[in-house]
Amino acid sequence: MNSRPVKFRAEIQGFRALCIAQVLLFHAWHVGSPIGVDVFIMISAYLLTGSLVRQAERGQVQPFWQRWVHIFKRLLPPLLVTIVGTLIAAILFLPRTRWLEVLQQSWASLFYFQNWYLQHQAVDYFAANSALQSPLMHLWSMSMQGQIFLLFPLLIWIIARVAKPAGIDVRKLSLVVFSLLALVSLYWLLTKFVAGSSAMYYFDTRSRIWEFSIGSIVAILEPRIRVSGSASTLLGWAGVGVVVVFGLVSIGTYPGPAALAPMLGAAFMLLFVRTTTSRSSVAHVLSWRPLVFLGDNSYALYLVHWPIFVLTLSALEIDTMPILMGLGLSAVSVLVAVALTRLVDDPVRLSPRINVSAWRKLGVVGASVAVGSIVFAGVGSWMNRELSVDTFSVEEGGAGFEDGVEPYLGALVLENENGEADINTLRDGIEPIPAIADMGQEWAAYPYECEGVFANYPDFGNVANHANSCRQMFAEDGGGPRVVFWGNSHMEQYLPAFEMLAQEENWHAAALLMGGCGVATEETADQTCVDWYEASARWITEDVRPNAVVFVVTDSVAGDVDAVTPGAVSFVERLNDAGVAAIGVRDNPRFDDNPLECAASGGDVSRCGAPRAQVYSKRLPLIFEMQETLDFRFVDVSPVLCPGDWCPALMGDMYVYMDDNHLTSTFSQTLQLAMSREFESSGALDLLARAGRP
Structure with a gap:
């Protein structure tokens, strides 16, 4: 926010200019530590709290809702213009597979819950390829x-209401409240920092309240x-x-x-x-007119620079930004920011x-929200029509039968x-399925909660980018047999x-899953996965004791061939010791590039995917040893994939993948025949039949 305090301090605007320059450097080339935004946060809290406390000391306790509309009257119009412009540009320059995600983030940004949305999606803020963000x-x-x-504003309004009748100094009570708030937030951050990766809490407001609070304390x-x-x-x-040093040198983890x-x-x-201090003060440097000018436009510059960076990289299909391109795009961003400030913010x-009046300010806030909602709803309706697939006309025998192959067979x-x-x-005449608009529904799940023999499973809930669940098939x-x-x-x-296998063999089957986890060791996984691995293995071997456990026994790695999962042998041995057979399924490929985006882009589909030799090993000798020495069988559907x-x-008019490493549920259903054959030919069915629960 760029509103100038009653006594304008040019040095603060110059300081903001340094911060926005650091943001540009970090977003373009990952220069330094990502502290520019943190300092912005602190400055905004400093200006807001200073104004509110001064008013409270004078007895001018403004209703908090009036301060709200005053703030958001300023923030929303430039934000709305940026979001709408970005949404339009995304439709023009980004693959169709990314449209709905940008629309969802448009809603989240307009209503100020974008950080929580990204936290829920487990987005990697530090990903090297900005074009994919x-x-x-x-x-x-x-x-x-x-x-x-x-x-x-609500806090300070409450403080003022409490302090005056009690005869307490508003400033002293505010200091106590914001100090406690800072300590609680900092303590929460440190506990999370010790427990895991910053990706688990990067976008969490609680991890940065202390930074706002320090600005208020100052x-x-x-x-x-x-x-x-x-x-x-x-x-x-x-x-x-x-x-400046932190802005130029990468130091530590953030937050x-x-x-x-x-x-x-x-x-x-x-x-x-202060500019009133000695001429040797840094204030005279920060008050340099070009820096102040950049600081005056820093809010708009922050809004527009990232869409310009990302959309350009995506349109040019490049991963990183050359120096000259970065400088040019930064200059363009400044020009666009100045226009946004002059045409929207300043008026x-x-x-x-x-x-x-506050009511007219409220009208600006309401109009911004209403216009954004109408635009996003309209664009969403258009996107759903554009990204949906009408299979009715094809299934009625319209197009696609000239070569004698039915549509929508997938692996079949x-x-x-x-x-x-x-x-x-x-x-x-045939649009592949599942429709791009339906990709969010392509995660598979069994219909029933785990109960009976599958009850009391280890329930870790949702932990950052890990999500625990247990569902049974029937x-x-x-x-x-229990599987x-x-x-x-x-x-x-x-x-x-x-x-198909479960129905034919009368399995009583359940799926115990933890996103991002599997066979885990201290060297290969975070502590959440290590804890879940131990708890789930104990539940299987001591409580459920099924006939067999089916798990993915290999790891695919983008840019390399697959290999047996570290720790897989000890996991199978642990199962066997409890009388439980193990069946290992080969992982599907992971790709350097998103095959769905490639196939849905309208270009040459034949280039989408990867050579088999690039993703699958020719031999997996450890698998052979495990089958020779353990109650273990290997199921490999890679010849179908x-x-x-x-x-x-793309296979049989179906998208095989929903991203760069997950099969669509629609395609996975068409693997049933191949999976049944593999279970039989590999000996997995015989092993499962022999295995008994002690």
Whole structure:
């Protein structure tokens, strides 16, 4: 936010310019530590709290809702223009597979919950390939700031209401409240930091409230702190210097305790840097007119630069940004930001007609939300029509039968004499399924909650990017062999392929899954996965004691051939010791590029996918040893996933993958015949029949 305090401080705007420059450097080339946004957060809280506390001291306790509409009257119009412009550009330049995601993030950004949306999606903010990231991802910080702008005015309003009747100094009570808030938030961050990766809490508001609170504490303490001119100059240079060093050098993990140093540096800058001090003060550097100009446009620049970066990289199909391109796009971003400030931000900020009353400000807020909602709803309706598939006309015998192959066979197309001609081929008149609009529904799941013998499973709930679940295939135990499908999302994607087997063999089957986890060791997994692995293995061997456990026994790695999962042998031995047989399924490929995006882009579909030799090992000797020495069988459907020497993205008029490493549930259903044959030919069915529960 760029609103100038009553006494304009040019040095703060210059400081903002340094921060936005650091953001540009980090987003373009990952230069330094990502502290520019953190310092912005602190400055915004400093300005907001200072204004509110001063008003409260004068007895001018403004209703919190009026402060809300004053803030969001400023923030929403430029934000709305940015989101709408980005959404339109995404439709023009991004693959169709990414449209719905950008639309969903448009809603999340407009209503200031983008950070929580990204947290739920487990998005990697530090991913090296910016072209694959969302052009609206950067708005997580605006959402977090919006949430704080709702909380802090309410807090100070309550403080003022409590302090006056009790005869307590507003500033002192505010200091206590914001200090406690900072300590609680910092304690929460440190516990999460010790427990796991920053990806687990990067977008979590609670991990950064302390940064906002420090800005508020600085604003509260500022009138009470006095130092000499020479000390002020020294502390000012030290504070700004620390922020600059962190902005240029990668130091620590964010958010994390390393952020304390640049936050304290920013606090020193706000407390001690003044243009009224010595000319040797850093204030005179920060007050340089070009820096102040950049600071005046910093809010708009933050909004527009990331969409410009991401959309350009995606349109040019490049992963990283060359130096000259980065400089050019940064210059373009500045020009667009200046236009956004002059044409949208300034007119709303300076308009006497709007600012005459809180109700008119509320009208601007309401109009922004209404316009955004109408636009997004309209675009969403259009997208659903554009990305849906009408299979009715095809199934009625319209198009696609000229070569004698029925439409929508998926893997079953290989059963036909002419089937191989329908691999990585778009046939005239046939839109592949599942529809792009339905990809979010392509995760498989069994219909019933685990109960009976499958009750009391280890329930870890949702932990960051891990999601625990246990579902059983049938409502009741039919008396047949008990089978547990165990592992992560790569086991989940195969679930539909087992349904024919389960019905024919009368299995009582359940799927115990934990996203991102599987066979885990301290060296290969985070602590959540290690804990889940131990708990689930204990549940299987001591409580359920099924006939067999089916799990994905190999690991596919993008850019390399697959290999046996580390720790798989000890896992099978543990199962066998409890009288439980093990059946290992070969993993599907992981790709460097998203095969779905490639196949849905309208280009040459035959190039979508990868050579079999690039993703699958020719030999897996450890698998042979496990089958010789353990109650273990290996099931390999890779000849179906990669018929011949190519692993296609499209087979039998079906998209094989929903992303770069997961099968669609629709396609997985067509693997049932192949999976049944593999279970029989590999000896897995015989092993399962022999295995008994002790």
